[in-house]
Every structure is written in C-alpha cells, then in structure tokens.
Amino acid sequence: AAAAATAAVRVNQVGYLPDGPKRATVVTTAAQSLTWQLRNASGTVVASGSTVPHGTDTPSGQSLQVADFSSYREPGAGYVLAVDGSSSVPFDIRADLYDALRSDSMAFFHHQRSGIAIDASLVGSAYARPAGHLGVAPNKGDVSVPCQATVCDYTQDVRGGWYDAGDHGKYVVNGGISAWLVVGSFERAKRAGQEQALGDSTLRVPERGNGTPDVLDEARWELDFLMRMQVPEGRPYAGMAFHKVHDAAWTGMPMRPDQDPQARELHRPSTAATLNLAAAAAQCARVFRPYDSAYADRCLSAARRAWTAAQANPALYAPASDSTGGGAYDDTRVTDEFYWAAAELYATTGESAYRDAVTSSPWHTSSDAFSAYGFGWADTAALGRLTLATVPNGLPATDVARVRASVTSAADVHLSRMAAQGYAVPTPADGYFWGSNGNIADNAIVMAVAGELTGDARYRTGALEAMDYLLGRNALGRSYVTGYGETSAQNQHHRVWAHQLDASLPHPPAGSLAGGANSGLQDPVALEKLAGCAPAACYIDDIGSYSTNEVAINWNAPLAWLAAYAAERPAG
Ligand code: 9MR
Secondary structure, eight states: OOOOOOOEEEOOSSEEOTTSOOEEEEEOSOOSOOEEEEEOTTSOEEEEEEOEEEEEOTTTOOEEEEEEOTTOOOOEEEEEEEETTEEOOOEEEOTTTTHHHHHHHHHHHHHTBSSSOBOHHHHOGGGOBOOOSSSOTTOOOSSSEEBOTTTOOOEEOOOOSBOOBSSSOEEHHHHHHHHHHHHHHHHHHHHTTOGGGGSTTSSOOTTTTSSSOHHHHHHHHHHHHHHHTBOOTTSTTTTOEEEEEEESSOOOSSOOGGGOOSOEEEEEEEHHHHHHHHHHHHHHHHHHTTTOHHHHHHHHHHHHHHHHHHHHSTTOOOOTTOOSSSOOOOOSOOHHHHHHHHHHHHHHHOOHHHHHHHHTSGGGTOTTSSOTTOOBTTBOHHHHHHHHHHSOOOSOHHHHHHHHHHHHHHHHHHHHHHHTSTTOOSSOTTOOOTTHHHHHHHHHHHHHHHHHHHOOHHHHHHHHHHHHHHTTOSTTOOBSBTTSSTTBOOOOBOSSSOTTTOTTSOOOOTTOBOOOOOTTOOSHHHHHHOTTOOGGGOOOOOTTOHHHHBOBHHHHHHHHHHHHHHHSOOOO
C-alpha cells in the first residue's frame, strides 16, 4: 500500500530557469534526509537525489528539508518534485519563464492609472473602467483640489499618476520610489544591452507606438503627477511637494475610482515628499534625455527646485496621525532622503554642489545604508548607493569602489541569511511586517545589482531564489502573484478587483503582488483568522486583510524590476 503523504513540497510554482538555481523546500517531520525524484510530465523520473535536513525554520516554525535539482536543465512543462509520497504542484523549466511576468507585473501600473480611462482594447473588458478623478461627478478631484486651509488656501491640479494600492490615495513618497524603480528597471536593462524587451510596443499601454520605450511612458504618467504635486512659484513653500492627495474619509468597498464621491484633500508639503520628487525627477532627466530632451529638461528643473526647497525647509514632517482617508506615510528622519536626492542629482548633472551634498552626508559612509530589512519609502539611503554604484559619476575611483563594495557586502548578508533558512528568504525572521514581499523583492534587487557589479553568479542565484519565495516556495506553499502558480493569491485588497465581494467584479489582473506575511496582524481579518501564526505564515488571501493582502505600487515595482531582470537571457 502506498504510504500516506507526510510531506509538503514547496516549489516556485511557475518553474525554474534552465540555467538557474532549482531548489524546493520540503515540510516534513522526518529527521533523516529523504529521497527526492523529479518527474517529467509523463511521470518518468528524470533526476533524483537526497534532501538536506534543515531542522526547524525560525520564521515559519516548520521542520524543513531542502531538495536541490539545479543540475537538471532540460526544458519542459509539467514537472513535479516528489518526496516521501508527496508531490509538488506541476511547474516548468524554460528559458522564457519570466517573459509573461515581465509585462504583466509592469502592466499593473497601467491598471492603477488615475485620470485616464482604462481601455478594453488594452486590458480586456473585465478590467476596463472609466477615468477616475478628473473632476467629473461624483468625483470631487483631482483637477482642482483644495489644499488644507491651515497652510494654504488655493487649489491645485493634481490629476493623473498611479493610485497607490487598493485605495485611491496618491502619495508622493511612495510614488517617487515606485517611479524610480520602474525607470531604474529600464536604466539597468540598458546597461545590460537588453532594453529592447522594455522598448516601444512591448507593453499594453496607450502610448505604445510613440517611439518612446513603453516602460518610460508608464513611468511618465506618474512623473507628471509628481511634478503636479510641486508647490508653484509665488506660493508659500514654493518648490516643495505636497505630501499626498486622497479622500477626506476612507471609502467603502468595492468602489470604482470614477464613482468615488468623497471630497479630495491635498495635504501640506513635506520634506520627505519633496526629496523623493527631487530624486525621481533627477533620474528622469538622466534616463529620458535620449528620448525626449524637453521632458528631461522639465524633470531636471523640477528636481533642482525641489532640492533647493527641501534645503530651505529641511524638517517639515508629515504627521503620523494623518491617516484618515489615506495612509500617513510619515517619516521624521529625512537625512537619507537628502542623500538619495543628492546622489541622483549628482549622477545626472555632475555638479559640485550635489557632489558635496553626497560626500558630506553621513549616509555616504554609514554602514547602515543597506538594511537587512530592505529599503523602502522611508529608508532611501540604499537607493543613493545603488545609483552611485551603477551610474558613471565623477566621484573618485576609490570612493566609487567603496560604494560598490557596500552593495556587495549588503548582498553577502542576504546570501548568508538565505543559506541559513529553509525557504531561503532574504529577510530576517523578524522582517515579516506590512509589505514584507516588497522588502524581500527590494533585497533581491540589491543582490541582482551586486551580480552586475561583480559578475559573481551567486548573486543572480540569490535574486532568483527570492523570486522562488514570492512564487510559492514559502511557508504557505502559495504564490503571492495573481495568475502565476497553481495556488496564487487572488483576493488582494482592492476597490475594483473585488471579486470576493461582488462576483461580477474581476480578481486582480495577472501579475499583481500581495503585500505578504505580516506578523503584526494589523487588520480585523488577520486578527481573527491568523492568531498565533508563525511570522512567515501570517498571511491570508482575503480581501479584508489589507495588512497582509493589499497590492501596492511600491511592491509591484520591485517585482517588475526583478521579472525584467530574470527574463533576460544572460550572454554566454
Ligand atoms: O506600505 C505601508 C506600510 O509600510 C505601513 O506600515 C502601512 C500603515 O501605515 O501603510 C502601508 O501603505 C498603505 C498606505 O498607507 C495606504 N495605501 C495602501 C498602502 C499599502 O497597504
């Protein structure tokens, strides 16, 4: 008689690249190593070996073993990995594994666009919707949004941009870092000579065929919005960026953007938002230059004005309490934002004032610029380092070498942490907080850049294994990306893709990344359903669990970056 299945075999449910790492994690109570068998679609065993016991894995609380079948490279579909009477879900081995995710994860931003109709001819009828927040009733924004009266008494046109997440807020700190990653994915691909894959007519965007790379067209939608958030000349705080625009009160769900009846509020400027604008706009000036020099000039002038205004107002902080109708995105430590903005302005212009701001920043030499927990909207020093490490600049060679070494040593920390974990995740056991998948993806980017700088294949392995985690090799055996994998997340918190609440509405489109495990249990559903969870298992695919299962631009941006990276066919 066949033995009862005792193991669970967790794999990247999409599959593996022929030349990439191929490891699976087995949940089992067995203490001794077990035999694994790789079977092809017809059931033939094509490879076999022994698992390596890991013992109890701290973040998941599970007893784990690891199977490594990296040396098997034969492309095919429908493989399964069998261990101890249990089989994984079927997966592929193929070189074009990430091609679809490259465009789907980037298309997420088009779906999130505010101020433009999302057209059925590009997205299909299920995802088409009228334009939101163009001042058409019942919308009350965003063409003319009143600024909060205590600091300003005028209205501003802040149409466009991307909705942040499942809500209809638009936040400059999060928009800046997301646009930076989207543009950065193109900038990196270009360094690798592989930007064609992100070029014109590669994405389902309305601008396809306009001669500009589609990834840049998509980013421009957000960059235009970010620049609209800049306080005009002649006003108090001129050159600063308003922190955010969102509804006066949280709306219910579901709620299409064009149906939002709430008053919209423009919240007072902040230093952090201003510096994120400066950084993103400075990068814009550099990367758009060959395609649209007038736009590059506009970006550069916005970036310079933002920088100057932030210097004049270095401590204007968004209050943590300001979270009615939208997130607070509060941040009272902005020295890292100054560093990032200076780095972008310096890399773009080469001017000595910006160089001095870079070299005099404590973040230029601090060993804390890279955190084990990843970079993010509140932690931006790493972004400055990544730019100075990869974009040719006038810093002394020894300084550039030191910056580059800081990238690789951060990547080394991630690699050694992964090696010590049963699921090989580049985050510490206490790194499962709100948006952990975003931080994990960000840390994978650090490894990918280290690989670019050194040519050392271990870093690519690390970045790809982080993708394995997101796509199913994890404590829950679940892919966090809608439409990718047998058991993918599909009820992410979103006001339009709310199938769980109304069957006539769609699930999120393929390529949407859930925020991921969050041991903080910061929403009612998580509190009720996840009590006692191990950190890496604190996730539920329920639309009400916004603290584990929302989507957000700052999480899909690193996913898109990584998908583009993973989709490249390395030379040789
Ligand atoms: O990603 C944000 C996370 O770091 C914060 O802990 C959390 C609570 O403030 O907010 C997250 O951002 C949300 C934002 O406030 C509103 N739009 C949805 C974002 C993702 O959940």
